[in-house]
Amino acid sequence: SKFVREEQTRPDLYPSNWQMLYLTGKLLWDPDLDAKKVVDEAERLYYGKTYPVMKKYHAYRRQLWKMATACMGYPAGNPRAVELLNPPDAKETLLKYLDEAEKLAGNDKILKFRIGEDRRWLKKWWIAPYDKLHSAGNKPLSSPEISGKIKIDGIGNEKDWNKACVVDNFLEML
Secondary structure, three states, X not given: OHHHHHHHHHHHHHHHOHHHHXXXXXXXXXXXXXXXXXXXXXXXXXXXXXXXXXXXXXXXHHHHHHHOOOOOOOOOOOOXXXXXXXXXXXXXXXXXXXXXXXXXXXOOHHHHHHHHHHHHHHHHHHHHHHHHHOOOOOOOOOOOOOOOOOOOOOOOOOHHHHHOOOOOOOOOOO
């Protein structure tokens, strides 16, 4: 059921959005704060000596988020997942930043854990859904040109119906 799926992801959902939650809490106390400065300060304190690289990581990740357009929720979950990693080398660039940050963390177990969590969230929320949607079994929907007239009568015996994109993994949106 939908409830079970949400319960299974909630333990990751909130921690993976810690910047938004931190910012929301700060703005509830003082709505006149500069949101960008609050997030920058939080990330600087959270990432310590790895902050210069993690700042680039999050800036690029946010840029990719803004560039991706949401599309009515198809196929399910994060509607942007199908596009987030479309720019050439986007996935590799994000992973490279995380690799650099891990090197900067050295033997600091706390920083290594925090960067490891960012890597895990990137894989769970961005890479895995993107790879699944772009796998061989998931073709993008397209609307092919037709050469003649077709009837929408449920029979589908006109030759242009053979060009149609077949969709069979419909999900009920609750």
